[in-house]
Amino acid sequence: MAGPSLIRIEDVARTYVMGDVEVHALQGVTLTVEEGEFVAVMGASGSGKSTLMNLLGCLDRPTRGRYLLEGQDVSRLPNDALAAIRNRTLGFVFQNFNLLARTSALENVELPLLYAGISTAERHARAKEALARVGLSDRADHLPNQLSGGQQQRVAIARALVNRPRVLLADEPTGNLDSRTSVEVMALLQELGRGGITVVLVTHEHDIAEYAARVLVMRDGRVRSDERRTPRPAVPPPPGPHEAVEGRVGP
Amino acid sequence: MNLLQTIRVALRALRRSKMRSFLTTLGVVIGVSAVIAMVAIGDGANARVQKTFEAMGSNMLIILPGASTSGGAFGGFGSLPTITWDDVRAIQTEVPAVRGAAPILRSVASVISEDLNWTTAVNGTTPDYFVIRNWSAVRGQLFTASDVDAGTKVLVLGKTVADRLFGPGADPVGQQVRVKNVPFQVVGVLEAKGQSAGGQDLDDAVFLPSSTYQAKIQGGLKNVVSGVVFIGAASQADTVRAESQIRALLRDRHRLQPGADDDFSIRNLAEAASAQQEGARTLTTLLAAIAAVSLLVGGIGIMNIMLVSVTERTREIGVRMAVGARARDILLQFLAEALTLSIAGGVIGVVLGLVVAWRLAVSFGWPVLFRADIVVVAVAFSGLVGVGFGLYPAFRASRLDPIQALRFE
Structure with missing residues (x-):
């Protein structure tokens, strides 16, 4: 074997206690993700896909089982150690972007570097580089409410990338975007995947999952199917009359 | 994150809601300026009493000759x-x-x-x-x-x-x-x-x-x-x-x-002087105590706003935690915000208090004494108020669960 897998979870379960009811959100999931994979996790709401994402993102710990990230068992690490892993190894992209309001795009992108203890000058340089990578160099000083939905999500992706993580975790990244902007964002994620980053994507849309090379389907806290296939390349339609009304395209 | 960065982040957060920061600070400003002005006026009164008695003579006793009594009517001391x-x-x-x-x-x-x-x-x-x-x-x-x-x-x-x-x-x-x-x-x-x-x-x-x-x-x-x-x-x-x-x-x-x-009486003026000085000192203490209460109210104002701010910014806290902020980083950030508000309030309050005391002194002809130690104490105390009342909201923020925080609407 060529070293440990990037992500390896073994028989992981997660049970929540809500009042006197136990909710078995995950019931024994075993999964391996190798470096550079592009994985889509699908499932109905309540299938456990969000719980799986929280565990993969080191925001939560399993009730049972082990989680090996880069070969290290992180399932029992203390909070501060998990915070350091989230900072250095993982990048998050959310459905609702989660940019800090009234804070410029550049400062939003700098946020992870702040907690990595990186000097101001280098923070600026690396945040600009990340913004350039998502094609938003000219929007560095814009506030989130001055940006379209697609642009906001690209700023969020730049923030996820800025500390050069190995895994990008995207939870419904296109859920708040119109179809055209969704394709743009998926194209960006595919490009990052080709650059060597491992992408794990949660979605409930089949056409979004088609852009992934591997699709996991979850139901009732278990993995129902796990198939690899040739992904559909995301090619955004050429700029047309839509461009002017980006973000306001009807359903 | 080092201290300087923490302070910078706190300043940026405060600048995002200028009006609220200003109003929150106002509570401390009023409290501190009241302390400064009241102590200055009280000390001025004390100094005036002291000066009056110094003018009268220091360490002085007066002996009055005896009283005459004629037909049962007491003539008063000095009559004989x-x-x-x-x-x-x-x-x-x-x-x-x-x-x-x-x-x-x-x-x-x-x-x-x-x-x-x-x-x-x-x-x-x-x-x-x-x-x-x-x-x-x-x-x-x-x-x-x-x-x-x-x-x-x-x-x-x-x-x-x-x-x-x-x-x-x-x-x-x-x-x-x-x-x-x-x-x-x-x-x-x-x-x-x-x-x-x-x-x-x-x-x-x-x-x-x-x-x-x-x-x-x-x-x-x-x-x-x-x-x-x-x-x-x-x-x-x-x-x-x-x-x-x-x-x-x-x-x-x-x-x-x-x-x-x-057949004589002795008046002790030094005793009367120290009694009056005691009175003036009591006045100073009383004024300062009332002013300190308003400083306390200012502190509660900070706590109130910080609690609202933590609730309002739950998602922000979630995001910060997701990208690598430790509980300590969040705690320090909110503490720094509370401290910045209170210290800024303290410094502005000192300036305002001195101006108020000086204006009163000029327009009413009151003597006013400015004491450097009170200025230092007032600023330090307002900092203490910031830490005291900022700690609980900051602690609450740092204990948030990032998953819950990110889902917060």
Whole structure:
């Protein structure tokens, strides 16, 4: 074997206690993700896909089982150690972007570097580089409410990338975007995947999952199917009359 | 994240809601400025009391001669001359706690210069009086013990009398004035003392040797002091001891039986002074306490806003945690915000408080004392308020679960 897998979870379960009811959100999931994979996790709401994402993102710990990230068992690490892993190894992209309001795009992108203890000058340089990578160099000083939905999500992706993580975790990244902007964002994620980053994507849309090379389907806290296939390349339609009304395209 | 970055993040967060930050700070500003202004005014009042008593003379006792009783009516102290000149000399030589003793023989008479006249208090005394009362001449000089021995016809003018008889700014030293048709030579003018605690003009008086007073102004009663005796104790702490020693000495000299009433009374002015100072200090403490309450209210205002802010920014906290902020980073950030608000409030409050105190001083003619230690204490205390009231909201923020926080609507 060529070293440990990037992500390896073994028989992981997660049970929540809500009042006197136990909710078995995950019931024994075993999964391996190798470096550079592009994985889509699908499932109905309540299938456990969000719980799986929280565990993969080191925001939560399993009730049972082990989680090996880069070969290290992180399932029992203390909070501060998990915070350091989230900072250095993982990048998050959310459905609702989660940019800090009234804070410029550049400062939003700098946020992870702040907690990595990186000097101001280098923070600026690396945040600009990340913004350039998502094609938003000219929007560095814009506030989130001055940006379209697609642009906001690209700023969020730049923030996820800025500390050069190995895994990008995207939870419904296109859920708040119109179809055209969704394709743009998926194209960006595919490009990052080709650059060597491992992408794990949660979605409930089949056409979004088609852009992934591997699709996991979850139901009732278990993995129902796990198939690899040739992904559909995301090619955004050429700029047309839509461009002017980006973000306001009807359903 | 280091301290500087934490502060910068806090400043940025505060700048995002300027109005709210300003209003929150206002609570502390009002509290601190109230403390500063109140303490300045209170200290000013204290200083004024002290100055008044210093003008009156330090460590001073006054002996009033006895009371006469005729037909059951009590004549009041001073109505019967019971203190003799020998008593005064005995006090001076036999009581160790006494630094000096001087009689004041007083009557009201017209003092006439070449062109003008002025009715004032004419006092016969000895040079000890000026020592006890801490009083010196601004022009010419005071009369001396040899003037008292020889009974020379010299006098010293109070500032008010000098102005009335010779015009303000004139130099009356060497001029002649007449009192009860007796010519006197002016040898000096006393420095201005202003008003007594009772509002009486201390400078509206003239002083001449006691022997001359007895011979030329008063007449008769050579052996007794028909006035009061001022005593200067060696120090303020000695006043109580001096009082009891003088009482014992005079009772012995007057051959009073044990149980008999004193035929004199002793007033301790140093005690009255310290009682008044105590009063002024109590006032300062009271004002400062009221002001401190408003500072406390300011602190509660900070806590309130920080709690609202933590709730409002739950998602932001979630995002920060997701990208790698540790609980400690969140705690410090919110603490830094509370501290920034309170310290800024403290500094602005100090400036405002000093301006308010100064304005009041100018417009009402109040004395105001500025104390550096109060400024330092006020700023430090406002910082303490920030930490004290910021800690709980900051702790709450740092204990949020990132998953819940990210899902918060």
